[in-house]
Amino acid sequence: MERLDLSRLSVRELNQYLHHELPKNGVDEVEIVNPSGLHSIAAGLTVPVKIRVLGHAGYFLAGMNQRADVTVHGNVGWSVAENMMSGSVRVKGFASECAGASAHGGLLVVQGSASSRCGISMKGVDIVIGEDVGHMSAFMAQAGHLVVCGNAGASLGDSLYEAVLYVRGKIHSLGADAREEPMMEDDYRKVDELLRKAGIDYSSREFKRVASARSLYHWNAEAGQEY
C-alpha cells in the first residue's frame, strides 16, 4: 500500500505517478491524503488499482477512469467519474453536479445525494445514488442504469434515449419523452444486482421504472415536437 500526500505533491505529480510509475511497480493499493478539494485527482487511470481518497475532492475526480476502483471518504465536486469507461468510483459522502456525466461503463456509487444533471448523457455506466438526485438528471441519457434510492428532482430523464432509470422515492416531474413504465422481473433483478454491488440495502420492489417513450426519436410535425 502506498500513501500519497497532496499537501506535498501537486495533482500533476500525483497523476504522473499513477499513470507511469504505478503500472510498473506493482502497487495495487494507494491511499491519497489531503485532497483538499483539488480538481482532477486520479484522472485518466488505466490500471486495476484500489485507490482510497481520504477527504473531499473537487471537480473531475477519477475522470475517464479505466479499470481502477476509487473510493472517496468525503464529498466530491462536479463531474465525478465523467466519461468513465470501466472500473468503479464510490463516494461515501455527497456529489455535486453532473456526477457520471457521459460515462460509458463501470459503476458509480454515491452514498449521499447527487446534485443536478446526475447521469447526464450517460452512455452505458451504472449509477447508484443512496439518497436524492437534483433536476435534469439523466438528461439525454443514452445507455446504462441510474438507480435513485431517494427522490428525483424536476425533469428527470428529459430527452432520454435507451438508458433506464429506477427511483424509489418521489419524482418531482418527468422530462420530455420520459415515462413511467411497469417494473418487470428483469428490472427487479437489475435493481437488486446494482444495490448489492453498491452495498445499499433496499428492496427492488420499492422502485419505479422510467424509460424513454421514444416519441422524439423521429421528426414529426404533427406531434408538435419542439426541437
Place this chain on the structure above:
Amino acid sequence: MNGKRTALEESALYNRHVLHYIHRAAEHGLYDIRGLGAKRAVPSFDDLVFLTASLSRYPLEGYREKCVTKTVLGTRFAKKPIELDIPITIAGMSFGALSANVKEALGRAASAMGTSTTTGDGGMTQEERSSSKTLVYQCLPSRYGFNPDDLRKADAIEVVVGQGAKPGGGGMLLGLKISERVAQMRTLPQGIDQRSACRHPDWVGPDDLTIKIAELREITDWQVPIYIKFGATRVRDDVKLAVKAGADVVVIDGMQGGTAATQQVFIEHAGIPTLPALRLAVEALDEMNVRGQVQLIISGGIRTGADVAKALAMGADAVSIGQSAMMALGCNSETYSKDGQQFDVSQEYEKLGTAPGFCHHCHTGLCPVGVTTQLPDLEQRLQPEWGARRLKNYLKTLNMELTTLARACGKSNVHHLEREDLVALTVEAAAMAKIPLAGTNWIPGESRT
C-alpha cells in the same frame, strides 16, 4: 402573350424565395434543415486586396527565393506543439456526416501536404487515425464515441464550444445516416434522427472550462496542445475567456462556416462574418498581450489562396477549411469519377430537388457524389485514393497562391504578411476589418488624425 397583362413586379420583401419558405412552413409545420454554410452575401475577404510591392517595397523572386510556410501551433503549454508544413488545416467533420472513405481521403491528403485533419461529432475512426499523420481530436458537447484511449492517440485536442454555422446550437444527424456503425460508435439506436446537445455535459461557463482543460491536460500528461473552438458571435469576450481558460490555440469559425445539418434559420441568421470575427480575435489577443503565445486559427468560407493570405495578413496563424475541402472531393459536381470514368449524376441531384452548383442536401444522406453519405452504394462513388489526390492538388494550389502573394508583398515567410499589406474595397469591409478603404486612409469608426 395577350398584351393585356401588366408588367410582373416581384416584391423585394416577399420574393419567390421568401414565398417558397412561407409555403413550405405552412405545409409542413417544421423548419428547414440543410447542410453547408450561409449562402447570402456578406462582407468577406473578397472585399480586400493586397498592396503588393513596387518602388516602396521589394518583391521576392517567385521561383528562386524561398517563402516559408511552416506553421507551429500550441506553443503555450503543450510539451509537443504541432508543426505543420502549411498554414491550411482540415476542419472537424464527423464520421457519420462524412463517409469513412471521405475521412480517409482527408487524412491522406492532409498527411501528404504536412498538415492536420480533425475528427468530429462521433469519435475517431481507425481509418482516419491511421491515414492522418497529425490528427486533432474534438471534445464536443455530445461526447459521442469519446474515450480516453483515442484521446491519448490525438496530436491535439479541440474543445468545441460551438461552430460558425450554428453558434449556440447542437449537431444533427438524420436517420438515414445513423447506420449500424455510426449508431454503435455513438451509442444510439440505429436510424433515429439524432439531436446533439448544445452544452457540454460536465462543465458550464468559462471558470469550469479552465478546470476541464486542466483535466484533459492531466489525462494526456500535458503533452498535446488544447484548442478551443467557437462560432463567431461575441468574439472579443470569447477569445479572452478562452485564453484565460488556458487554451493553447483559439479557433474561430465565422458565420460562413459549414455544417452537415442544421436549421436554416441558424445558418443564415446567427453569428458574424469571418472578416470582423478575425479582426476582433486579433484585437483580443493583442489586448491580452498573448499574440504569438496563443495561436489563432480562422475558418468559415476560406476558398482560395488569396483568402488564406488575407487571413494571415490580418493576424491568423492558420486557417481551417471544411466546405471547400468537400468541394475539392466533388461536392456539387455534375459527375463522380470511378476507375478513370466519369458518371453523370445530374438526375440524382434533381431527385433531391436541387442541381449541381446549388446542392446543400448533406443532411439527407443521399449525396450524389458520395461525400456525405453512409449508404454503401453512394459511398463507393468516392474512392479514398482519388479523393486524396484531388484534395492534395487543391491544398497545393492554395499554398502556391499564398506564397505567390506573400512574395509579391516582399515576404520570405507567409507569417510576415501584415495588415499594412491590405486595403478594403468597400466601406463595410473597411469598417469590419479595420483596414483602410482603398485610396484613402479612412477606416470607418476610427478617428482620423
